[in-house]
Amino acid sequence: MGEKSIQKKKYIIETARKVFMEKGFKKVTMKDIVEACEISRGGLYLYFESTGQIFLEVLKMESQEADDVFSDSITEDATAADILILFLKEQKKELLRKKDTLTQAIYEFYFENELPKKDNVLKKQFDSAVKIIEKLIEAGVENGEFYCEDCRGTARNIMFVLEGLKISAQTIGITADAVDREILYILKGLGVEEE
Amino acid sequence: MGEKSIQKKKYIIETARKVFMEKGFKKVTMKDIVEACEISRGGLYLYFESTGQIFLEVLKMESQEADDVFSDSITEDATAADILILFLKEQKKELLRKKDTLTQAIYEFYFENELPKKDNVLKKQFDSAVKIIEKLIEAGVENGEFYCEDCRGTARNIMFVLEGLKISAQTIGITADAVDREILYILKGLGVEEE
Amino acid sequence: MGEKSIQKKKYIIETARKVFMEKGFKKVTMKDIVEACEISRGGLYLYFESTGQIFLEVLKMESQEADDVFSDSITEDATAADILILFLKEQKKELLRKKDTLTQAIYEFYFENELPKKDNVLKKQFDSAVKIIEKLIEAGVENGEFYCEDCRGTARNIMFVLEGLKISAQTIGITADAVDREILYILKGLGVEEE
Amino acid sequence: MGEKSIQKKKYIIETARKVFMEKGFKKVTMKDIVEACEISRGGLYLYFESTGQIFLEVLKMESQEADDVFSDSITEDATAADILILFLKEQKKELLRKKDTLTQAIYEFYFENELPKKDNVLKKQFDSAVKIIEKLIEAGVENGEFYCEDCRGTARNIMFVLEGLKISAQTIGITADAVDREILYILKGLGVEEE
DNA sequence: CATGAATGAGAGTTCATTCAT
DNA sequence: GATGAATGAACTCTCATTCAT
Numbered sequence: 001m002g003e004k005s006i007q008k009k010k011y012i013i014e015t016a017r018k019v020f021m022e023k024g025f026k027k028v029t030m031k032d033i034v035e036a037c038e039i040s041r042g043g044l045y046l047y048f049e050s051t052g053q054i055f056l057e058v059l060k061m062e063s064q065e066a067d068d069v070f071s072d073s074i075t076e077d078a079t080a081a082d083i084l085i086l087f088l089k090e091q092k093k094e095l096l097r098k099k100d101t102l103t104q105a106i107y108e109f110y111f112e113n114e115l116p117k118k119d120n121v122l123k124k125q126f127d128s129a130v131k132i133i134e135k136l137i138e139a140g141v142e143n144g145e146f147y148c149e150d151c152r153g154t155a156r157n158i159m160f161v162l163e164g165l166k167i168s169a170q171t172i173g174i175t176a177d178a179v180d181r182e183i184l185y186i187l188k189g190l191g192v193e194e195e
Numbered sequence: 196m197g198e199k200s201i202q203k204k205k206y207i208i209e210t211a212r213k214v215f216m217e218k219g220f221k222k223v224t225m226k227d228i229v230e231a232c233e234i235s236r237g238g239l240y241l242y243f244e245s246t247g248q249i250f251l252e253v254l255k256m257e258s259q260e261a262d263d264v265f266s267d268s269i270t271e272d273a274t275a276a277d278i279l280i281l282f283l284k285e286q287k288k289e290l291l292r293k294k295d296t297l298t299q300a301i302y303e304f305y306f307e308n309e310l311p312k313k314d315n316v317l318k319k320q321f322d323s324a325v326k327i328i329e330k331l332i333e334a335g336v337e338n339g340e341f342y343c344e345d346c347r348g349t350a351r352n353i354m355f356v357l358e359g360l361k362i363s364a365q366t367i368g369i370t371a372d373a374v375d376r377e378i379l380y381i382l383k384g385l386g387v388e389e390e
Numbered sequence: 391m392g393e394k395s396i397q398k399k400k401y402i403i404e405t406a407r408k409v410f411m412e413k414g415f416k417k418v419t420m421k422d423i424v425e426a427c428e429i430s431r432g433g434l435y436l437y438f439e440s441t442g443q444i445f446l447e448v449l450k451m452e453s454q455e456a457d458d459v460f461s462d463s464i465t466e467d468a469t470a471a472d473i474l475i476l477f478l479k480e481q482k483k484e485l486l487r488k489k490d491t492l493t494q495a496i497y498e499f500y501f502e503n504e505l506p507k508k509d510n511v512l513k514k515q516f517d518s519a520v521k522i523i524e525k526l527i528e529a530g531v532e533n534g535e536f537y538c539e540d541c542r543g544t545a546r547n548i549m550f551v552l553e554g555l556k557i558s559a560q561t562i563g564i565t566a567d568a569v570d571r572e573i574l575y576i577l578k579g580l581g582v583e584e585e
Numbered sequence: 586m587g588e589k590s591i592q593k594k595k596y597i598i599e600t601a602r603k604v605f606m607e608k609g610f611k612k613v614t615m616k617d618i619v620e621a622c623e624i625s626r627g628g629l630y631l632y633f634e635s636t637g638q639i640f641l642e643v644l645k646m647e648s649q650e651a652d653d654v655f656s657d658s659i660t661e662d663a664t665a666a667d668i669l670i671l672f673l674k675e676q677k678k679e680l681l682r683k684k685d686t687l688t689q690a691i692y693e694f695y696f697e698n699e700l701p702k703k704d705n706v707l708k709k710q711f712d713s714a715v716k717i718i719e720k721l722i723e724a725g726v727e728n729g730e731f732y733c734e735d736c737r738g739t740a741r742n743i744m745f746v747l748e749g750l751k752i753s754a755q756t757i758g759i760t761a762d763a764v765d766r767e768i769l770y771i772l773k774g775l776g777v778e779e780e
Numbered sequence: 781c782a783t784g785a786a787t788g789a790g791a792g793t794t795c796a797t798t799c800a801t
Numbered sequence: 802g803a804t805g806a807a808t809g810a811a812c813t814c815t816c817a818t819t820c821a822t
Binding site for chain 4: 414416417494496497498500501502504507510512513516540543544546547549550551552553554555556557558560561562563571572575578579
């Protein structure tokens with residue numbers, strides 16, 4: 001596959017990404033993607049053979065960029081607390097944005113595709129986020145910003161709460177206030193008094 | 196609508212429920228339900244005009260029975276802690292059971308149907324569970340079983356963690372151990388030392 | 391399935407039969423049959439799920455009527471030789487008629503569908519024809535019309551020659567004269583002097 | 586067309602031949618041949634424009650080698666009967682071998698391509714085989730091995746029986762015994778007592 | 781000559797929905 | 802009320818064939 005092919009494949013993945021953001025996973029047909037890409041019916045099949053395969057590539061690309069989740073929050077002189085708070089704020093922004101998110105598509109995709117752990121991008125991201133938060137809390141405890149007896153447990157708890165908020169945002173709907181309340185609750189648990 | 200009609204409607208809803216448990220929401224077609232109910236194609240349309248409408252009825256029926264969520268846990272001489280722990284154990288059982296659950300179907304349904312709050316059964320259940328847990332914690336605090344400064348916040352936190360666990364179980368997969376850890380973490384936060 | 395359905399099924403089979411006669415088996419698509427029957431795309435699928443299934447039904451119907459192959463030749467006072475000669479003439483007519491025959495379609499169908507013996511209509515017909523010819527020859531020998539030492543073998547030989555003529559007619563092409571020559575050769579072998 | 590081109594053309598024909606042996610004629614697509622030859626899609630079109638054209642070339646090549654059909658059977662001191670028997674044995678082997686034969690493909694091809702006589706390779710082969718068998722029988726009669734009144738007719742009959750056996754092998758299925766029976770029947774007709 | 785990406789026609793199949801009975 | 806045959810739209814997927822490179 002030549003350079004041009006690679007470019008086109010990338011183009012398809014990026015275009016399909018938008019389609020998935022708009023319609024979720026299940027509703028999307030090969031035809032939808034063909035039309036969004038403005039290519040021919042058969043053309044798409046040269047590169048991918050199903051929406052599932054395309055979605056996996058979308059996820060792969062996503063996860064390559066997702067490592068930046070925290071990097072945005074990290075600056076030279078930011079403290080652990082700063083970084084965690086920024087991270088939580090990012091998450092808040094993300095989860096309140098109902099559209100323009102892959103969240104729904106991801107859930108739908110995983111509902112019907114039980115992937116082996118090693119291919120489960122979602123799980124990888126979850127686990128890696130837990131680890132980073134743990135380190136962050138430990139750092140915060142060391143420099144006296146946080147109080148915490150079970151850093152690992154707290155990190156996990158934070159992630160599950162975020163997951164809970166995310167899915168709730170997509171289903172029962174959730175207000176910015178509600179998210180703030182949860183973030184404050186988390187921080188209070190870490191001994192942070194005010195934002 | 197005669198008595199007979201009501202019975203038939205109920206029969207369809209109950210049968211459809213099983214179908215939704217098996218296949219989620221989106222994958223289910225009117226044909227699936229027709230076949231499961233062993234009625235005629237046209238017959239189904241006499242009662243319902245879409246899978247969405249049927250699913251709403253399933254949810255309605257569900258929520259009428261769901262008030263028992265806690266009632267199972269409440270006995271004459273059970274303490275607040277007993278009840279909460281039992282409730283959490285119930286939830287654990289529920290969320291580890293990937294199949295035979297409406298969970299997935301519910302998520303899928305709410306993904307594409309933004310319901311007005313008053314019809315959002317899911318939200319109602321969530322809110323009412325929060326309230327009950329809050330009362331439970333308050334009771335626990337009063338009789339010295341729990342320690343808690345922000346009962347409402349803690350109740351909400353517990354529910355979001357449970358939501359997070361539920362969706363994680365359906366997507367990234369989760370072990371019984373992981374659930375136990377989260378439950379213990381919650382209880383520890385309430386000052387309960389051991390299970 | 392009601393009486394009407396049975397009628398329609400029969401109608402489809404009969405219409406499809408004509409299509410198969412015209413185009414053989416492989417070239418025929420579900421669409422071809424839909425159009426020939428002037429029914430809707432989905433309508434056909436209510437009755438059959440593939441051209442192969444339809445063709446099998448065509449064959450089944452065919453074989454129900456095919457038992458008459460000989461009956462046409464049998465009259466009250468016809469001798470064995472008369473009947474055999476009539477049968478051979480029938481076959482001649484049949485095999486020279488390149489179009490309006492299922493021959494080609496049958497061959498094509500059996501090329502790709504290796505059927506278990508019991509479902510192999512073609513084989514059944516072949517075997518039953520051999521038996522009838524054998525009886526005919528035996529009868530002819532008894533009343534002195536034929537001379538034959540190995541009735542069974544001769545019957546089989548006749549059938550294979552006919553098969554050979556049939557396939558040759560479809561492939562290398564064959565003239566009426568050539569068929570006549572073969573028929574004469576067969577009859578000469580039975581000691582029949584002239585037609 | 587340069588020497589290289591001729592070589593490539595030959596290579597394609599030979600490779601395509603294998604494909605036709607495996608899949609018959611109709612099922613074979615240009616894509617199949619492209620893939621078997623491991624050349625480019627466009628490349629194939631430089632040499633041939635349809636599977637039919639390729640198949641014709643396969644047949645042409647085949648018929649150039651097919652004159653050996655008898656030559657294998659002819660040795661210095663073989664008698665006419667020896668040669669005929671060997672020829673029949675060869676045919677038996679050939680027709681029992683369902684796969685690795687072009688038989689099916691040839692039939693399928695001729696079903697849909699009515700060729701002018703001069704291009705009908707199949708007919709040429711048939712006719713030439715008839716002639717050779719006739720000569721053989723005549724030779725056999727002369728040296729007293731065979732008894733036969735109508736050598737031409739017998740030769741033709743033998744070929745039609747072989748055709749009948751061939752097509753039967755591909756459709757209703759046929760056992761080695763059945764073939765043997767037919768061969769013996771033929772030989773008995775020539776006055777040969779045992780094999 | 782050779783490549784292989786691209787196109788678009790067309791086959792197969794499934795369902796939501798209607799409607800005569 | 803109830804049935805189930807019928808329709809037609811929509812989707813998936815595969816190739817023959819072309820054409821810029």
